[in-house]
Amino acid sequence: MKRLQDIFSLLTLETVFFAVVLIFLEAEGVVPILSIILGAVLISMVVTRLESVNIYLQRIFQENKRLAVSWGILFVVGLPFILHDNPYAIHMMFLAGLYTALAIGLDFQVGAANLVNFATAADYGIGAYAAAMLAVYFGWSFWVVLPLGGLAAALFGFLLGLPTMKTKTYYLSLVTIAVGLIIYLLLNNFSWTGGPNGIAGIPFPGIGSFSFGDSLTIFGVELPFQANFYYLILGVVAIEFVVAKRLYNSKIGLAWNAIRDDEIAAECQGINVTGCKIMAFYTNAFFDGLAGAIYAFNVGFISPENFAFMLSVIVITMVLVGGMGNTVGVIFGALILTLIPEKFQVVQSYRLWLFALIILVMLMARPKGLFPQKIRQYA
Amino acid sequence: MSTSAILQTRNLSLSFGGLKAVDEVDFQVKAGETVGLIGPNGSGKTTFFNLISGIYKPDRGEILFNKENIKDCRAFEITRKGLARTFQNNRLFWQLSVLDNVIIGMHKKQKARLFDVLFRYRRVLDELKRCARDSLDILGYFSRELRDNHHRFVVDLPQGDRRRVEICRALASDPKLLLLDEPSAGMSPDETEKLMDDIGKVRQKYKDLSIIIIEHDMGVIEKIAQRVIVFNYGRKLTEGTFAEISSNPAVLEAYLGEEEQDA
Numbered sequence: 001m002k003r004l005q006d007i008f009s010l011l012t013l014e015t016v017f018f019a020v021v022l023i024f025l026e027a028e029g030v031v032p033i034l035s036i037i038l039g040a041v042l043i044s045m046v047v048t049r050l051e052s053v054n055i056y057l058q059r060i061f062q063e064n065k066r067l068a069v070s071w072g073i074l075f076v077v078g079l080p081f082i083l084h085d086n087p088y089a090i091h092m093m094f095l096a097g098l099y100t101a102l103a104i105g106l107d108f109q110v111g112a113a114n115l116v117n118f119a120t121a122a123d124y125g126i127g128a129y130a131a132a133m134l135a136v137y138f139g140w141s142f143w144v145v146l147p148l149g150g151l152a153a154a155l156f157g158f159l160l161g162l163p164t165m166k167t168k169t170y171y172l173s174l175v176t177i178a179v180g181l182i183i184y185l186l187l188n189n190f191s192w193t194g195g196p197n198g199i200a201g202i203p204f205p206g207i208g209s210f211s212f213g214d215s216l217t218i219f220g221v222e223l224p225f226q227a228n229f230y231y232l233i234l235g236v237v238a239i240e241f242v243v244a245k246r247l248y249n250s251k252i253g254l255a256w257n258a259i260r261d262d263e264i265a266a267e268c269q270g271i272n273v274t275g276c277k278i279m280a281f282y283t284n285a286f287f288d289g290l291a292g293a294i295y296a297f298n299v300g301f302i303s304p305e306n307f308a309f310m311l312s313v314i315v316i317t318m319v320l321v322g323g324m325g326n327t328v329g330v331i332f333g334a335l336i337l338t339l340i341p342e343k344f345q346v347v348q349s350y351r352l353w354l355f356a357l358i359i360l361v362m363l364m365a366r367p368k369g370l371f372p373q374k375i376r377q378y379a
Numbered sequence: 380m381s382t383s384a385i386l387q388t389r390n391l392s393l394s395f396g397g398l399k400a401v402d403e404v405d406f407q408v409k410a411g412e413t414v415g416l417i418g419p420n421g422s423g424k425t426t427f428f429n430l431i432s433g434i435y436k437p438d439r440g441e442i443l444f445n446k447e448n449i450k451d452c453r454a455f456e457i458t459r460k461g462l463a464r465t466f467q468n469n470r471l472f473w474q475l476s477v478l479d480n481v482i483i484g485m486h487k488k489q490k491a492r493l494f495d496v497l498f499r500y501r502r503v504l505d506e507l508k509r510c511a512r513d514s515l516d517i518l519g520y521f522s523r524e525l526r527d528n529h530h531r532f533v534v535d536l537p538q539g540d541r542r543r544v545e546i547c548r549a550l551a552s553d554p555k556l557l558l559l560d561e562p563s564a565g566m567s568p569d570e571t572e573k574l575m576d577d578i579g580k581v582r583q584k585y586k587d588l589s590i591i592i593i594e595h596d597m598g599v600i601e602k603i604a605q606r607v608i609v610f611n612y613g614r615k616l617t618e619g620t621f622a623e624i625s626s627n628p629a630v631l632e633a634y635l636g637e638e639e640q641d642a
Contacts, residue, residue: 254483257483378508
């Protein structure tokens with residue numbers, strides 16, 4: 001009986017949460033959007049203060065984890081059906097998915113191993129350009145160039161990792177900033193990458209005769225073409241999520257954490273510190289590359305401006321806000337920091353200020369992020 | 380003689396600028412032996428440890444570990460060959476649990492590679508669970524309480540327990556040689572007492588393990604070390620049993636300064 005009550009309240013809470021997300025996605029005008037954000041912040045502040053509520057929530061979630069996760073998956077998969085007459089909202093969720101893919105990957109470095117890498121935009125750009133150029137110049141299929149984009153970025157991540165190993169902490173970040181800028185300048189100046197004009201005419205991906213540019217009708221519901229890309233990025237994020245979980249719960253994740261906490265002590269446990277750090281570079285870059293390729297095929301036109309330094313800063317902010325070393329937290333960070341500025345077109349021009357403010361507030365109020373890293377269980 | 384030596388150094392030297400931190404040291408430890416390393420502050424004891432464990436590279440000289448020259452090996456390679464150490468100011472992984480700290484000590488025993496993690500995760504998980512069980516056994520061997528609190532962050536532990544976790548982490552790699560760098564530093568007399576019991580337990584369980592221990596607490600050295608080596612100004616001053624070195628005037632002089640002629 002008590003179990004049933006728990007399940008009921010869990011599903012109710014989750015449904016209410018999803019409903020708020022939906023209302024937020026559909027809301028228009030500054031006042032309703034602002035009131036939803038403030039309401040959410042207020043409620044989460046109250047909940048974190050109330051120890052008993054917190055424990056209760058954690059307990060019902062832990063005891064019915066499978067159900068809670070299934071309900072969540074159902075919502076995420078069903079989202080385009082609910083939003084089928086609002087293509088812009090689906091596109092926003094697609095963008096959130098792209099940023100989520102970047103943020104989960106960056107967490108391998110920033111969260112797990114404390115390698116504050118500012119070259120996300122470079123990885124992302126190399127994935128996008130590699131895939132786009134292969135498709136436009138050679139006419140290769142999207143499904144071939146997608147993994148190749150990932151691999152190109154991974155190779156770049158590996159090569160970036162090698163010289164970076166000579167440096168630590170702030171200096172490491174400086175090197176990654178410099179390399180990110182170099183890639184941006186090279187993309188602007190090479191003629192074979194199209195220079196500042198970039199690459200245009202990237203075709204929509206397709207499966208057989210179905211093109212991702214067409215609308216999709218399932219169960220009598222006509223989904224706008226944005227839903228195709230939403231499901232594509234959802235698949236990538238799902239794979240990346242599983243990979244992240246596995247990496248963190250393995251000797252590799254433990255080694256990354258050891259390096260983060262004390263590099264010399266880590267080396268003295270038999271950990272090949274250099275090798276592990278480089279692994280963090282290329283595993284991250286691989287997923288950045290996949291996201292870049294998908295982005296290129298979604299917009300059909302890429303230019304160096306899409307891969308500027310700001311993008312790296314935004315993704316790092318997402319990791320900091322969500323919670324370093326906690327994949328679920330990072331997903332929330334990416335969602336919050338994509339959807340809020342996207343909905344708030346008013347603040348777009350003050351976006352940098354907003355991110356700076358968010359970082360400062362987070363570092364003071366919750367330095368470990370909204371969802372700090374959890375202690376590993378081996379039961 | 381040298382056939383049973385687990386560690387041997389010849390003419391081992393390292394200078395920092397004009398300072399000869401370790402100067403022409405010949406040193407030998409046999410399998411299963413416990414050697415005490417003493418000397419005044421700044422006499423090069425910790426530098427010597429850092430040389431053997433691969434954190435510093437020597438200017439000159441040889442380090443033979445298990446008859447193999449490890450002079451040019453990197454620290455993680457030396458650990459994989461069977462050397463483990465603790466640090467003067469505990470260097471634990473502060474944001475991880477007690478159990479994770481010990482499991483990381485088993486890094487070299489885990490065979491999983493990136494491929495296994497991605498495509499054969501079941502194996503990785505089984506291996507990890509086995510390591511977790513073994514780690515709990517090691518923790519439990521020293522302290523029930525520590526075993527029961529294995530999920531706590533190491534940063535929340537008192538000094539005595541932190542040192543214990545560090546020793547457990549070092550033992551987790553099944554070393555042939557264990558370097559203990561001033562384990563009683565920062566401990567209360569009670570905690571030092573427990574530490575000596577713990578080292579006794581290490582001796583009991585790991586019979587073939589050789590130990591080199593740096594210590595300022597002569598009580599600990601007297602009780603634990605079969606042989607004592609004295610360092611002064613980076614050089615090996617003398618060696619012998621505790622009784623021998625404690626009556627050696629050169630050692631007293633190194634510690635207390637030169638005696639006045641008419642005293």
